[in-house]
Amino acid sequence: MTRTLAEMRDGDVERYLERIGVERATITTDLEGLTRLQRAHLVHVPFENLDIVFADGVPHDQAAAFDKIVTKRRGGWCFELNGAFAGLLDALGFDVILLGAAVLLGGPSTVIDHLALEVSGGPDDLEPHLVDVGFGDGLIRPIALNRSGPQDGGNGAYELLPSPQGTTLARHVGGVPEAQFRFKRVAHRFDDFAPISTSLQTDSTKHWSTKPFATRLLDTTPPGRVKLTTDRLEVDEGAGATSRDVTSDEWDGVLAEWFEMRRPGPWPT
Template sequence: MRPELVTAYLTRIGADRPARPDAGSLRDLQVRHAMTVPFENLDVHLGEPVVLDADALVDKVVTRRRGGFCYELNAAFGHLLAALGFPVSLHGAAVYAEDGVAGPPLAHMALRVDLEEPWLVDVGFGRGFALHPLRLDARGDQPDREGVFRLVELDDGDVLVTCDGVPKYRLESRARPLTDFEPTCWWTQTSSRSRFTQSLVCSILTEDGRTTLSGRHLVRTVDGRREQRTLTGDAEILDAYATHFGIALDQVPDQRYGTSVSW
């Protein structure tokens, strides 16, 4: 990544260039990223294809000041971390549904960062995942603002990630190139069975909770208290994207499939 783009990315997330690639700076970068770059699938409903090219993804986050879903956010953030000297690799994961059944492999992307100890880094899961990096080699409880996480090594070397006892995803031990995620990224954008075509969401962590715009429903959680209201017109929706997420749109995304869901 070009030096000027690294600087622009750090400015985008409100971070200083770390003096060294260590656990403390990794933690700070992840928190700042999660609180400035929203998890969103707006391009799916704007008819704009998501292309898994690292430079294009960084441009979307930095220049266009947009967010994205897992492949976009973690690929872009991983590109930044690598430019800052962090040893980072991409890993696929199978996400567990609410019924406890794991989905297909590579349906999610997360990052592994190898410092003196290995870390799981994920800025692209959305609601219900850790705000801070998780120790990949720790097997006890890892308390976080978003819950108590635990990582369990499975017989094949994969790692099961749970939050408050609920399985979140099964992380592959092998590293993957970005191109390995292209088929599932395409399916995510195009299949009527994908939750990303069935729902329209933009969500971001805040200092005291989370703000989410799901379709026309604006939900703000502050210190555990949930407030929801329905937006009444396109102008109000566009203003909400700009005010709460820093996203300037010319048109309201068209939710083509299904109805809004909770994230």
């Protein structure tokens, strides 16, 4: 059984908020507050797979994810990022449901391989919203789950498309909806994602274990993004993207400069 963060202590909440640059006294349990928390998390906590490529992988454990993100000031993948963020939101008074989703970026799929969040309630009686801090270049603000038509996701228009198979989150690109992932509004336990977490880390045909990356949102207007891969750095500070090659000798310095992290192990041989 994995450890959870169902009852995050006040001290843990303060440390988590400090990690994402937010003062607790300024947080409200409404859409504005949730939007601010999501954006702050995306800016300060990278989406990255470094422990899977360079170390012994990541445990499927919410408390371990909290320690990695907050104490070690690292990032993680969807199970860690959304798993820990769910604990923070719960402690702040939001109602949080863990959603299982099938990623569709590579084409049709029915494999539940992504964890997203449905967030509602709280003292301000927030309507249900889809929240995600673990999908790379995805939503950077909540979108309403009970609403049809395009919505502002902070970095473009998104739409929720219903079907018998579930609800598909689509991003409008050139006016055309492109599927991101499909989910059903069914509550999951964190433990439900343990088998796919293990599978993705050990499958050598997947990019998780073979291609290191780190990416995070840049707090610019319009919002930008930085992404470091095996041999390339891409930076968009809101006024257009630039990219350059990165050698293995440069890689650690670039990682430290843009993400304030250290590579957790040697390069795979």
